[in-house]
Amino acid sequence: MKGRNRIQWYNVALLAFCLTACQVKRPKDVLPDAKMENVLYDYHIAKAMGEEVPYNESYKRQLYIESVFKKQGITQAIFDSSMVWYARNPETFTKIYEKVNLRLKAERDGINHLIAMRDNKPKESLPGDSIDVWAWQHIYQLTGMPLNNKITFTLPSDSNFHDRDTLRWSVRFRFHNGAPDSAYAPTMAMQILYENDSIISSMQKVKKTGIETISLSGDSIGKIKEVRGFIYYPLQKVSKSLLTDRISLMRYHATDTLLNVKKDSIAEPQIKKDTVAATPAEVKKPDDEKTLRQEVRPRPRLRQSAN
Structure with a gap:
């Protein structure tokens, strides 16, 4: 009986050792989770800014990315190797991106405002139907x-x-x-x-x-x-x-x-989903307000005669 217990404990210890040995170790050149979160946060902001530049100034896109690496004190090679490692460990990568997305959403309004100011976009859309x-x-x-x-x-x-x-x-x-x-x-x-x-x-x-x-x-x-x-x-x-x-x-x-x-007096028309509001040519307008009042005048009620 004691021999069997020893064998079982030996199997458990061996299994634990195998699991520990089989775990993927993080190389030294892979960025830690917190550092990777900060890098990805700045990276996405820089990439969004780069997408807004005109075609004749496309060289600025790479400058924005390089400014992120300089700010974070890393190189393109370290970023690339870290991305490869995290891509092979999706659970860790997903948790990091959840935090990045929350930060981006919290700063979305401010970022959009800064991008609009930098690109000198018009504050108002064009008038018209x-x-x-x-x-x-x-x-x-x-x-x-x-x-x-x-x-x-x-x-x-x-x-x-x-x-x-x-x-x-x-x-x-x-x-x-x-x-x-x-x-x-x-x-x-x-x-x-x-x-x-x-x-x-x-x-x-x-x-x-x-x-x-x-x-x-x-x-x-x-x-x-x-x-x-x-x-x-x-x-x-x-x-x-x-x-x-x-x-x-x-x-x-x-x-x-x-x-x-x-x-x-009259129900409003309902615009069905995935349809476009009627164009001016499709809407029949009355000639004047008098005609409009005639069109929506309620029908007179019939009075019942007393018996």
Whole structure:
């Protein structure tokens, strides 16, 4: 009996030793978790700034990245070797990126403001009933890797946004080596945040090459605060790059005259999801206010005669 117990304890000790020996040791040239978090945080800010520079100043993109390495006291080789090691240890890498994303979201508004000031972007969009308000690149290529798997935007409203505007985001998707399986298909999402904190949103999977569109509008929610959206391309089993182009974000003003009519008299038209508000040519306007009052006049009630 004692012999069996000794054998069992020996097996347990041997198993523990094997597990310890099989653990992946971190090389000396791999950055610690906290340091890697700081590097990735600065790296993504620098990369976002580089994407905003004009084509004739593209050399600045590499200067932004090099400034991150200089600030953090590392080299390109140390960063590359660290990225390779963390990619082979996805659990650790995921935890680091969760912290990085939280920091980026917390600083998003301030970063967008600084980028707008640096690039001297106009503070207001153009006026008009049908305007493309997309202010970023019109073509992106995603690979699904952690540093190149997402497109995000945040567009604050301005004085040219109206209460009942429709926002329509269109993107053409082109897959290399065929479209991915549904589980690995990219996700496209957009939401509108209103000043009263109401939110309307829509999300869809992109399963084939072609133009995909998300259309959102709020009939009576109030003033728009900002419009947000993203495209997320998950890591693929087999390398399949994704090209997105012909990107537009159209803003359509509501063109009907129903706001001048009491809601009790006539119901407001509802804009269905993924549709665009009617253009001026499609809306029949009355010749004058008198005609409008005649159109919405309630029917007279029939009086019942006394028996």
